[in-house]
Amino acid sequence: MNQDEPQNQEITNESSVEPEEPNQEFVPEGDSSSQSESGVDFLVELEQLSAVEYAQERDRVVEAQHQLSELKNQAAELKQEIATLQSQRKKLSEQVNQTQNALDQVVQESLAQLEQRRQSLQIAVEQLERRQERIRAEMRTTFAGVSQDLAIRVQGFKDYLTGSLQDLAAAAEQLQLAPKVKEEPEEKVPQSQPVEEPPSTPQFAEPRFQSTAKQIRRLLDEYRAEPDYYGPPWQLRRTFEPVHAERAANWFFTQGGRGALRTMGSRLQNILIASAVISVLYTIHGDRLRTLILANTPERLGDWRRGLQDCLGISRPDFGPDRGVGLFETPEAVALKAERLVKGNFMPLIIIDDSEDKVSLGLLQFPLWLAFAPDPQRMAREREYDF
Numbered sequence: 001m002n003q004d005e006p007q008n009q010e011i012t013n014e015s016s017v018e019p020e021e022p023n024q025e026f027v028p029e030g031d032s033s034s035q036s037e038s039g040v041d042f043l044v045e046l047e048q049l050s051a052v053e054y055a056q057e058r059d060r061v062v063e064a065q066h067q068l069s070e071l072k073n074q075a076a077e078l079k080q081e082i083a084t085l086q087s088q089r090k091k092l093s094e095q096v097n098q099t100q101n102a103l104d105q106v107v108q109e110s111l112a113q114l115e116q117r118r119q120s121l122q123i124a125v126e127q128l129e130r131r132q133e134r135i136r137a138e139m140r141t142t143f144a145g146v147s148q149d150l151a152i153r154v155q156g157f158k159d160y161l162t163g164s165l166q167d168l169a170a171a172a173e174q175l176q177l178a179p180k181v182k183e184e185p186e187e188k189v190p191q192s193q194p195v196e197e198p199p200s201t202p203q204f205a206e207p208r209f210q211s212t213a214k215q216i217r218r219l220l221d222e223y224r225a226e227p228d229y230y231g232p233p234w235q236l237r238r239t240f241e242p243v244h245a246e247r248a249a250n251w252f253f254t255q256g257g258r259g260a261l262r263t264m265g266s267r268l269q270n271i272l273i274a275s276a277v278i279s280v281l282y283t284i285h286g287d288r289l290r291t292l293i294l295a296n297t298p299e300r301l302g303d304w305r306r307g308l309q310d311c312l313g314i315s316r317p318d319f320g321p322d323r324g325v326g327l328f329e330t331p332e333a334v335a336l337k338a339e340r341l342v343k344g345n346f347m348p349l350i351i352i353d354d355s356e357d358k359v360s361l362g363l364l365q366f367p368l369w370l371a372f373a374p375d376p377q378r379m380a381r382e383r384e385y386d387f
Helices: 004-024 029-141 143-174 179-188 207-225 242-254 267-288 298-312 331-343 376-386
Strands: 258-262 289-294 325-328 347-352 368-373
Touching (some): 242 258, 267 368, 289 331, 298 325, 325 331
Parallel strands (some): 258 368, 289 325, 289 347, 347 368
16 A cells, blocks of 8 residues: 555646646647546546555455464463473472482481491490400409310310311221121131021021011011101101001011012102111111112112102211112122122112113122012013114
């Protein structure tokens, strides 16, 4: 609208100047009427153009006002968000300050407690040190203190001697001394009275050993009827069923302590029967009994070791080549060890696991051996599987 105003002023000026010209020159009437009509048309066109431009300008003004209102709304929203964020920041800063204050308070309290404990411990240590010095002074000055000091020293020397003698005795037991082996032939001298000397091989089924047989039956009945789960070592500590007692009695009285029993189907059951036999023989022969276990794998030997520990109440030191129970994987080693034990006046008991499908003839020469025969059906199945 402002750009159009100068043009309208120029037009009005021109129109205002043009009428002065007729005063100077003569214009016919027909020409003046045509000029007035063209001026009117020109004015009409100008008015139309100004109306269109005014409408456009008005639309632009409305659009600008609409955009301005939207910007104002966005500015209000941003101001609100800023206010919200400021309030949240203020709350967070307050919480951080509270937490820091609480941590500082806890640290201060902990430090105070530690300092108090340190001071109390220091006081207690000082008191104990003073008490120790006082006791030492009394021991130096009084007869009772000197006597107590001497008694403490004598007791310490006594403990030292006792431990040294025990170590010496243990070392002596581990040595393989041979005087007893050389004295064995002297037992053959009294040949005039063979009835009074017991044979080296125990014969539990002979009539003259009725007392030993009664003792064996009594022990088996005791294991079966009155089991002692907390008895001394080498005594059976597990439940002994009649089927187990029957097999043990069969080995003692029918087979004479030298034979094979049908496996119970479980190594633990076999170990239970063997434990009963070992317990009975240990009661009769004492420390002369030496048990030799033969199994072809370390795993099976481990089962025997754990089972005998559980059934007889013995411990790991009782296992070893020179101990109560020896564990072997080959029959040759068992035969050599049993021969040495016989020469040393010991009573070897050879127990053969059911995993051994063949028995070495060298083991049958000894007085006591117990073999657990494997199940024939299981052996047949294993052979079919291997085939």
